[in-house]
Amino acid sequence: xxxxxxxxxxxxxxxxxxxxxxxxxxxxxxxxxxxxxxxxxxxxxxxxxxxxxxxxxxxxxxxxxxxxxxxxxxxxxxxxxxxxxxxxxxxxxxxxxxxxxxxxxxxxxxxxx
Amino acid sequence: xxxxxxxxxxxxxxxxxxxxxxxxxxxxxxxxxxxxxxxxxxxxxxxxxxxxxxxxxxxxxxxxxxxxxxxxxxxxxxxxxxxxxxxxxxxxxxxxxxxxxxxxxxxxxxxxxx
Numbered sequence: 001x002x003x004x005x006x007x008x009x010x011x012x013x014x015x016x017x018x019x020x021x022x023x024x025x026x027x028x029x030x031x032x033x034x035x036x037x038x039x040x041x042x043x044x045x046x047x048x049x050x051x052x053x054x055x056x057x058x059x060x061x062x063x064x065x066x067x068x069x070x071x072x073x074x075x076x077x078x079x080x081x082x083x084x085x086x087x088x089x090x091x092x093x094x095x096x097x098x099x100x101x102x103x104x105x106x107x108x109x110x111x112x113x
Numbered sequence: 114x115x116x117x118x119x120x121x122x123x124x125x126x127x128x129x130x131x132x133x134x135x136x137x138x139x140x141x142x143x144x145x146x147x148x149x150x151x152x153x154x155x156x157x158x159x160x161x162x163x164x165x166x167x168x169x170x171x172x173x174x175x176x177x178x179x180x181x182x183x184x185x186x187x188x189x190x191x192x193x194x195x196x197x198x199x200x201x202x203x204x205x206x207x208x209x210x211x212x213x214x215x216x217x218x219x220x221x222x223x224x225x226x227x
Contacts, residue, residue: 002155009153034215043117043203043218044156051213089156091215099144099163099207101216103156 006104023090031095119219136204
């Protein structure tokens with residue numbers, strides 16, 4: 001049973017527009033939520049994170065929103081650039097499990113010039 | 114070198130072979146991990162080592178045998194694998210209480226079992 005789900009396997013967006021990637025989770029014990037970005041033939045790289053005490057965290061073009069009541073988080077990329085084309089994974093961990101991250105299945109984002 | 118380095122990048126092995134994957138980190142982290150990424154599946158946690166001690170074995174078959182001789186090195190010994198074990202094997206490291214910091218991943222070893 002997947003505790004972290006990314007229901008959209010792929011997303012295509014025009015350059016300059018907003019990309020919205022979604023993630024749902026089932027474990028109410030999750031306290032930390034992270035997004036990773038993965039290019040082909042490379043390992044995932046950390047992008048942005050948020051703790052459960054916040055509902056929004058922003059870093060440049062990237063903003064993560066957390067809706068705890070809905071057990072839903074989203075990553076917004078504005079404006080989208082062709083270099084953002086990659087697979088995006090959301091991940092979560094409980095506060096009492098230190099370093100145990102559970103990952104979603106990933107969403108492939110394609111930004112068209 | 115910095116970051117997390119995995120070798121080899123690609124490996125093709127027969128079902129009767131024995132091979133090892135190597136991971137090395139120079140970030141001063143005290144936790145290391147093996148993940149498996151199969152096609153169209155989420156990243157699956159295999160093993161966790163905190164302070165060189167194995168703290169998690171996520172029901173991994175015994176044909177995969179991890180070894181962590183020190184906090185900077187992690188190995189995955191492979192023997193009598195099956196074709197369905199073909200996947201990308203990712204190593205990662207972090208501080209034990211990583212919180213919002215997350216992991217640092219290596220580039221992975223693409224394993225093909227023939």
